[in-house]
Amino acid sequence: MVRKGWNLGSLVCRVGSPGFYLKMLAQESIVSSPGKVILHGEHAVVHGKVALAVGLNLRTFLRIRCSKHGKVLLNLPNLGTCLNWEVATLQTLKTAFPADSDGPKSPSPEQIAALKVFVGIASESADTENLAVLAFLYLYLSIGAKYSRALPSLEIIVWSELPTGAGLGSSAAYNVSMAAALLMAHGAVGFPAQEEAESARWTAEELNLINTWAFQGEKIIHGNPSGVDNAVGTWGGALRYHAGKITSLERVPKLRILLTNTKVPRSTKLLVAGVKDKVLKFPNILNPVLSSIDAISQECERVLKEVNQNPSADCYTVLEELFDINQHHLNVLGVGHPSLDRLCQVTASHGLHSKLTGAGGGGCGITLLRPDVDPAVVEAAKQQLKACGYECWETHIGAPGISLHVFSALREEVQKVFQTFEKAEL
Numbered sequence: 001m002v003r004k005g006w007n008l009g010s011l012v013c014r015v016g017s018p019g020f021y022l023k024m025l026a027q028e029s030i031v032s033s034p035g036k037v038i039l040h041g042e043h044a045v046v047h048g049k050v051a052l053a054v055g056l057n058l059r060t061f062l063r064i065r066c067s068k069h070g071k072v073l074l075n076l077p078n079l080g081t082c083l084n085w086e087v088a089t090l091q092t093l094k095t096a097f098p099a100d101s102d103g104p105k106s107p108s109p110e111q112i113a114a115l116k117v118f119v120g121i122a123s124e125s126a127d128t129e130n131l132a133v134l135a136f137l138y139l140y141l142s143i144g145a146k147y148s149r150a151l152p153s154l155e156i157i158v159w160s161e162l163p164t165g166a167g168l169g170s171s172a173a174y175n176v177s178m179a180a181a182l183l184m185a186h187g188a189v190g191f192p193a194q195e196e197a198e199s200a201r202w203t204a205e206e207l208n209l210i211n212t213w214a215f216q217g218e219k220i221i222h223g224n225p226s227g228v229d230n231a232v233g234t235w236g237g238a239l240r241y242h243a244g245k246i247t248s249l250e251r252v253p254k255l256r257i258l259l260t261n262t263k264v265p266r267s268t269k270l271l272v273a274g275v276k277d278k279v280l281k282f283p284n285i286l287n288p289v290l291s292s293i294d295a296i297s298q299e300c301e302r303v304l305k306e307v308n309q310n311p312s313a314d315c316y317t318v319l320e321e322l323f324d325i326n327q328h329h330l331n332v333l334g335v336g337h338p339s340l341d342r343l344c345q346v347t348a349s350h351g352l353h354s355k356l357t358g359a360g361g362g363g364c365g366i367t368l369l370r371p372d373v374d375p376a377v378v379e380a381a382k383q384q385l386k387a388c389g390y391e392c393w394e395t396h397i398g399a400p401g402i403s404l405h406v407f408s409a410l411r412e413e414v415q416k417v418f419q420t421f422e423k424a425e426l
């Protein structure tokens with residue numbers, strides 16, 4: 001179902017009246033993708049073990065407009081970055097991104113080197129913020145090379161409710177939104193909106209394509225991603241992820257979670273590389289730890305089913321114990337941080353159980369809230385965490401994956417946010 005070119009016709013063919021789609025495309029499209037919370041399996045999942053992850057109700061929004069000014073504008077207000085390039089200048093990179101008919105391919109070292117030279121990043125730079133620009137250029141040029149003869153002139157703005165670099169999958173939400181918007185702009189996936197619908201999702205085949213391209217963007221930001229984050233950003237809900245196999249977890253109970261951001265910055269790429277080095281150095285010591293984390297994910301999956309069928313206080317006690325054990329394992333892998341130890345100690349002093357989520361090294365932790373927990377206990381824990389300089393908020397798990405926003409109050413609100421960031425560089 002791949003359609004070639006920057007193609008209004010393909011959008012019109014999909015469903016509905018031509019006037020409706022032409023109007024929508026002439027204006028612009030807004031898509032959004034959720035952040036994620038990994039319940040269990042971070043890091044181990046990079047080494048082929050099971051992870052359980054859920055969509056988070058904090059999202060990244062992207063607006064794409066096709067324009068006639070012969071430029072590409074990329075506005076990233078979360079990073080304070082707004083760049084633009086002449087399309088003609090971007091064409092000079094086409095030798096590194098030749099047209100080919102194969103599916104998405106991993107970014108090659110030569111392509112990454114060419115992009116770094118183009119953007120003016122030192123090749124050894126560990127600055128993760130710049131990686132968002134590289135990931136965009138990679139997706140723009142690769143998707144352009146695959147689906148169109150000419151590169152399009154575009155204006156793109158991405159704004160997120162998620163903290164970046166805090167373990168909540170902001171990089172994946174960014175890459176999933178970017179892949180969906182660019183694929184839609186090229187007609188490689190349809191424009192799924194139905195008239196009067198508030199938001200819309202793509203077919204499973206299209207979601208698969210979006211996910212595969214987003215994974216390539218994640219490779220630029222993470223180095224060696226497992227693919228779990230982009231899978232949640234694409235499909236949402238609650239997923240079991242194992243060696244690229246994505247299974248939707250059916251009938252997951254509505255778990256309540258307290259999310260805490262220690263605000264200690266860290267880079268997923270460096271933390272993942274650190275774990276790899278440690279596993280290579282001490283395979284006999286650390287492989288059993290990864291296997292134990294795998295067993296924790298599987299036990300958690302079993303208990304979540306039980307909570308649904310036959311909820312009991314014991315189930316929640318097991319879930320709490322699994323959090324505690326996994327947090328110790330993650331410390332053994334070297335991805336803990338004193339700020340996370342403090343988070344766990346503070347919540348433990350209120351009888352609550354926490355673990356880091358995502359890459360660790362700072363960033364966010366999650367605390368399980370049993371259904372019968374006294375609200376005064378949660379409030380006291382929150383106050384103490386805030387006094388440590390942390391930010392916390394309560395949430396429950398399972399937000400929808402990548403969505404196109406058509407007619408909704410949410411779309412209007414997001415538009416207003418985008419307008420505050422609009423710059424007049426063009």
Ligand SMILES: Nc1ncnc2c1ncn2[C@@H]1O[C@H](COP(=O)(O)OP(=O)(O)O)[C@@H](O)[C@H]1O
Nearest residue numbers: 128129132160164165166167168169170171268
């Ligand atoms: N809204 C955004 N705008 C621009 N870049 C983003 C955005 N969200 C994430 N990124 C990119 O992702 C990086 C953070 O990714 P990462 O270190 O994997 O942490 P996490 O995915 O846990 O937030 C940022 O440094 C930036 O390159």
Ligand SMILES: C[C@@](O)(CCOP(=O)(O)O)CC(=O)O
Nearest residue numbers: 042043167169225226358359
């Ligand atoms: C550590 C890891 O398991 C999750 C990283 O998540 P985040 O980028 O910290 O949100 C890495 C991965 O799965 O690719």
Ligand SMILES: [Mg+2]
Nearest residue numbers: 169171172268
């Ligand atoms: Mg990430």
